[in-house]
Amino acid sequence: MKRKALLLIFTACLAFATRAGADQLLFGFTGFDYQDPNLDGTYLDVGEGYNVIGFVTGVGLLLDPYFDDTVNQYTIQIHNLTVTSRTSLGSLLAVNFANGGRASYFADPLLGGTNATYGINPPNATAPSTFIDGSMRITGSVDNFVLTYNFSTNQGSFSGNMTVDGGPDADYVPAEVRSGWVLGGLSGNGLSGPPNATVPTGYDHQVSGECRHPDVTSATHATWGAVKALYR
Amino acid sequence: MKKIIGVAAAAALLATGAATSAFAQCGTGVMIKFDADAFAYETSYVNATYHSNPGSVLSMVGIVDLFCAPFLDLDPSDPTTEYTFYITNLTSAGTTAIPVGPTTFYETDYSGGTWEIHAGSPRNAPNAGGMPALPSALVPANFTDGPVILSGTLSGFHVEVTTTGANINGSFNSTYVTTGGTLAGRVGSGSASFAGNWCPTMQPTGCTPATYSAHPNGKWDTPGTTPTLPSSWGRMKMLYR
Numbered sequence: 001m002k003r004k005a006l007l008l009i010f011t012a013c014l015a016f017a018t019r020a021g022a023d024q025l026l027f028g029f030t031g032f033d034y035q036d037p038n039l040d041g042t043y044l045d046v047g048e049g050y051n052v053i054g055f056v057t058g059v060g061l062l063l064d065p066y067f068d069d070t071v072n073q074y075t076i077q078i079h080n081l082t083v084t085s086r087t088s089l090g091s092l093l094a095v096n097f098a099n100g101g102r103a104s105y106f107a108d109p110l111l112g113g114t115n116a117t118y119g120i121n122p123p124n125a126t127a128p129s130t131f132i133d134g135s136m137r138i139t140g141s142v143d144n145f146v147l148t149y150n151f152s153t154n155q156g157s158f159s160g161n162m163t164v165d166g167g168p169d170a171d172y173v174p175a176e177v178r179s180g181w182v183l184g185g186l187s188g189n190g191l192s193g194p195p196n197a198t199v200p201t202g203y204d205h206q207v208s209g210e211c212r213h214p215d216v217t218s219a220t221h222a223t224w225g226a227v228k229a230l231y232r
Numbered sequence: 233m234k235k236i237i238g239v240a241a242a243a244a245l246l247a248t249g250a251a252t253s254a255f256a257q258c259g260t261g262v263m264i265k266f267d268a269d270a271f272a273y274e275t276s277y278v279n280a281t282y283h284s285n286p287g288s289v290l291s292m293v294g295i296v297d298l299f300c301a302p303f304l305d306l307d308p309s310d311p312t313t314e315y316t317f318y319i320t321n322l323t324s325a326g327t328t329a330i331p332v333g334p335t336t337f338y339e340t341d342y343s344g345g346t347w348e349i350h351a352g353s354p355r356n357a358p359n360a361g362g363m364p365a366l367p368s369a370l371v372p373a374n375f376t377d378g379p380v381i382l383s384g385t386l387s388g389f390h391v392e393v394t395t396t397g398a399n400i401n402g403s404f405n406s407t408y409v410t411t412g413g414t415l416a417g418r419v420g421s422g423s424a425s426f427a428g429n430w431c432p433t434m435q436p437t438g439c440t441p442a443t444y445s446a447h448p449n450g451k452w453d454t455p456g457t458t459p460t461l462p463s464s465w466g467r468m469k470m471l472y473r
Contacts, residue, residue: 022436022437022438022441024360024361025268025360028265028297028449030265031259032260054259056257057262057267058297069256069257073256073257074257087332087333087334087335089330089332089333092330092337094333094334094335094396096396118260144398144399146394146399150339150392153339153390153392153405154405155404156392156403157403158401160399183429184401185403185404185427185430186403187405187428188425188427198425198453198454200260206427206453208265208428208429208449208450208451209429210267210268215436
């Protein structure tokens with residue numbers, strides 16, 4: 001009797017996990033995208049590669065204590081995405097990619113590091129090398145990646161599943177929330193002419209996006225009455 | 233005799249105070265960036281089908297995350313000053329859905345559009361972790377307090393959402409011009425891109441809280457025109473010594 005009571009009391013004190021909030025920002029970024037390998041004049045033809053390089057512009061709560069832009073320059077690279085199929089209708093394009101892409105976040109010291117420089121016609125002497133020569137802090141696989149584009153309105157977007165699977169800062173992302181999304185909005189390359197003026201030669205679009213992760217599950221306490229009610 | 237000579241100066245040299253460390257994160261072309269804390273809402277929108285009805289008015293509120301040239305002296309993490317924006321008066325022409333194989337494109341044009349960025353105190357705008365359900369006394373009020381540092385108009389605002397199975401995302405694209413604000417002189421009258429990601433999926437598994445229509449993540453780019461600054465003959469001569 002006493003053992004049963006103790007067990008029930010223990011159960012009453014257990015934290016019951018509840019979902020405290022919603023999908024959250026891991027980090028935000030801006031940059032430019034380009035094709036490599038770029039096999040022919042068709043945008044993202046089958047077999048071609050999609051790449052994004054750029055700068056981290058903000059971090060969410062999980063990484064905020066470890067982000068210091070007075071010490072480091074933070075950069076991102078999305079790569080290893082190979083086109084497997086594409087569908088178009090007029091000015092609208094939808095592209096699918098093989099699984100196994102990668103998205104990574106780097107920290108390069110301002111003192112002694114190299115300033116990340118886009119240059120022109122990537123890959124080149126500085127891109128992507130100066131975006132990936134810092135300390136790789138977080139990396140993840142990118143699967144189920146889809147990119148769409150509208151050449152009439154000069155805009156598009158991409159999305160894919162990103163699973164954090166490496167890097168020292170991955171320790172700050174709880175295991176249960178490492179499977180999230182990488183999202184990006186694209187602008188700047190229409191049918192009528194070259195990309196927007198701010199897109200360096202050889203790059204295709206401006207990119208603004210973010211990596212997101214599910215909310216970290218939080219615990220709440222319950223009463224003995226609430227526990228009993230669960231089993232009635 | 234001193235002459236006041238207008239000189240064109242590179243935008244990156246126009247910072248009136250010490251640049252913040254954010255310069256390292258600016259790259260090329262970005263002037264102002266926002267990430268997690270921005271949300272859109274409309275007067276007549278169906279979240280489940282990504283449809284904006286004709287005549288619906290789109291608004292956006294958010295918190296600035298990054299300032300680049302010519303605003304490197306502004307610090308978005310300043311504990312005493314919060315930089316927020318409000319965009320509104322975007323009138324929908326209605327959404328058209330276009331299937332392209334397994335993907336559906338949802339295209340919406342908006343006419344008009346005004347934007348403003350405020351420097352308010354105290355920091356009181358709700359953020360991504362606590363956006364109030366609409367209607368709320370905090371939205372857009374807590375994003376429009378404090379003086380207007382920049383304001384202007386938008387043109388050609390277009391939202392595109394695409395769905396390919398579980399992959400649902402979108403983008404917004406437009407052109408802006410600056411027409412007012414205490415810091416408008418740093419930007420000039422040129423136009424540039426105001427564009428970014430547009431995430432329409434609903435929480436808890438998606439980006440957008442209930443009663444809102446999307447979570448945008450985007451930027452104002454630096455316009456190509458460079459403003460002129462008054463100078464003196466002495467300063468001009470020093471440039472060429």
